[in-house]
Amino acid sequence: MISVFNSLVLAFVIALNGAPKTKIIVADDCHSAERFAAEDLQHWINEISGAKVPLESVSGRASQKGVIYVGGAFAEGVFDDDLKTIGESDGFAIREKDGSVYLFGTKPRASIYATSTFLEENTDIIWARPSEAFGTVFSKNPNLDFTMTDRLELPAFETHGWNVVAIRRDYATAKWVVRNRGNKAEQAEPKGKEGTLGFIRDMGGHIYWWMAHPTKYFKTNPEFYSYSKLKKTRVPETLCVTAPGLVDVAVKNLADRIAAGGGEKVESLGIGFRDSWLCCQCDKCTAPIPLKDGSTLECKSLNPEHDPKYYSTRFWLFISEIAKRLKAIYPKMTFIGSGYMYAAEPPACDIPDFMYVSFCPIGEVDSSHPLLDENQKPRWRNRLLEWNRRFPGRVFFYEYWCSYSAGFAGIRGIKRIPIIRQNLLDLKNVLKGIGVESELTPDSPRTFSNHSMESEWDACSIDRWILARLIWDPAANVNQLAKRYISRTYREAAPLMRKFYVQLMKNEWDDSVPRRQRNVFNCKEPEKARRYLAEALEAARHPNSRKMIERLIGQWEIAREKHGVRTVPMMSKEEHFREPGATCWETCLTLPEFKVPGYFTWGVAVNPAHKTEVRMLTDGTSLFLRLDGKVGKKGGDWVYLSLSPKEKNLNPWRVKHPFDGKPKVFEIPLRDLGVDRSDRGTYPTYYFLRYDAESGEESTVDGAKFGVKSGTVSF
């Protein structure tokens, strides 16, 4: 239904006063991804307007007016030019004809790109992060008129997706990926529902054990496994890539696995060695390799790190043979060899014409420069240039942009985005590469590497969203993308969140802070960005916006603590520090809650029967420490407070003090602690313990083990 809107713009009416004014139509034999596209469109229209637009399945061609057709089948014979333009790509089109809207592509998943774009361009919706509880932000609007009904987009690359690592099968993340135009979300769809969203079906990775698992072959064929010159024996740590008969076994096992994984439906196989630098050291695997030009490649070291060219050549010779034989069985399959560790070095041998390299720029890459930039480490730049020179058009990027970090999620902002964008532009324009895949943590509360995976999203959703758009189109304007993300996600708080992200980009550091140690907390004005966050939280109105800012603040505090930064605020000497009830204590450093260490609760610290709280302030001369908490009826509680100077010649400040639950302030001269506020190396560590006579519990800051310093305070 087309109506006149604002007298000039023709609009497609979706809903009026919360009532549906159109319907969505899919082909009754459509792919599950096209059905998902239609249902997703129906779902979000309902969420936004309250109108439950009917969804119908029909057979045959488009014949109705005023409806939304979802899926490629309806475009045939109607938009043949578009279908031809899209070809085999993931491109999609949004078109309007005879009063109906057509959302389609030639690939089923493209219909999801089309419906998502249709919603994004006609409402203020944004899938800011995968969380189904609060990750999507939009305005309610019972009257939906869609004016953008004409678009065709083509992706820059064949592959533009993610490897959803750490926690598998997170469907919310898979849906976020496809709504934001990704065509790969490895192992993110639920078991048994693989293929629902139409992602590229691929297999592989570190698959040496798929080829010949030691539990099956080590006893019967120890020669398949690596020889260690140190141990003087074969060990099942990696494969002996020159072992007679190994290729036959590997091809059979891989073919069986592919058949079990879908056979012809499997589109791509990644072939990589085990995630290790170990290589076989047998005489054959370290023998000179004859090359096509008549020369030989000598093995210069038993350590692949010292001679990557040789070991890369060995690896590529081995997998090339396997790929050739598998190609005969699965001619349509794409084969991608791992350009990882030593195999990132281009081999001295040829590789089959149909093979691609999954180039993994990891390890001593200078992330402050694009890979092809003249300032990049020559090793990486030269490798990439050589791959391109010798195997043009066969580079595929495997990246780690959104992988998990060690221990906690860092606060990054979007400073690195322009560099990544340049890499993508180079991949498209210079390397003519086929695509990119990056590791991505799911938005899951489950824990991996000591922290929940959703905390990575709490800290850095914005760069994930922008990167999703850039791997679709690296030429997109980063500023415009950032602006869209911030304005749609944070709405009323957008101006302050923009200042926050700008501040992160403007952060400066003393030259004395090594580049690799720089973070948002040891920059010159660490609190400036934090203040913008606090103000943004005040300004935010939409509950999901608030939630995302709250969680970003939470992650900020966690990251700050993990960086060992607990900064004691400095206040004017005129403040009434010695009075526990003074207002200055409302803006102080509050240490994490006291908890009972998890000695008898499997390492999980538990809340004590009675709380204890320590706050800190400084006037520049003394450290003021305010103790507060609750006590039971039985007397005899005490606290032990200890601050240890960094300078070994100074005695720690220690006090064991009866505790009656009344707030108390201690004053410790900074000179007694050896603190020079301008020198981070002088900041003291603390150890506080509370004994609760009634419960018999002993609690420490955040449940730290007894005798272990809880942390460092800075000034």
Added chain:
Amino acid sequence: MKRIIFLSAALAASISALGEVFEVKPETRYMLTYDWSVDGQCRDFADDPEGRSKIYGYRGDEYACEMLYFGSGRSEKCVCRMALAPGNSGRMNHEFYTDSSTVKVRAEVKAPAGCKVKIGKMALSEVKGAPTLNVNPDFGLGLYNFSGVGPSNDGAVTLLPSPSGGVALHGGFYIHLAKTPVRPGGRYNLEMKAQGWHRKHRMDGSFVFLDAQGKKVFQSEIPRYSRNSKKPGESIVKNVEFIAPDNARWVYLWLYGATIEYARITERK
């Protein structure tokens, strides 16, 4: 057992030492006992909970500390260092095994400057008829006695009141329990009540077998202790039977992230 009186005072300006030398039998279980009292500027664990995890290991520059040496002359080696318990006085009961070649033991108490220590009634007696092969299996010698505990790798090792009313040991990242004599081919049982601090709520460990020279001859894993999610606050009790391999003369437990309420090694008949 013949006792040789040994007395040394004011060995250095900052540290004084008192002690005795005892003749002993190899591979024998002994209890060293003595009365002690301290005066002056000694640190006291009662007022210093931070120091509790330091009770094991030499802290002679801070606390009055017992040192135990095996052998004599140039071959003498320090095998144990234990800070004295809190309060101003007490009686120490330190239980240990002598090594396969030990015939002489020297016990000594050292104290930092400004701290005066008095030692009395020091005696070493053979322990017979103990219910377990290993020393101090239930940590029943008290909250400040690390008898039966071997090396560890961090400062978080501590003895704690256990929920069942006794004493438990938290071993930090890893800890060895003191070695226990075994016979090659002998059948033994480890009964251990423990739990883990590992982030995946588990505790792992191994039996490590040594020969008479103290060289490792074999190591085998103890079945993993995993938290029962329905009883997240409870330790697990397991009985593990093991056979000492050829050449094994000693066994010790190597435990990761463990809180142990008891670890009892007994010989199976």
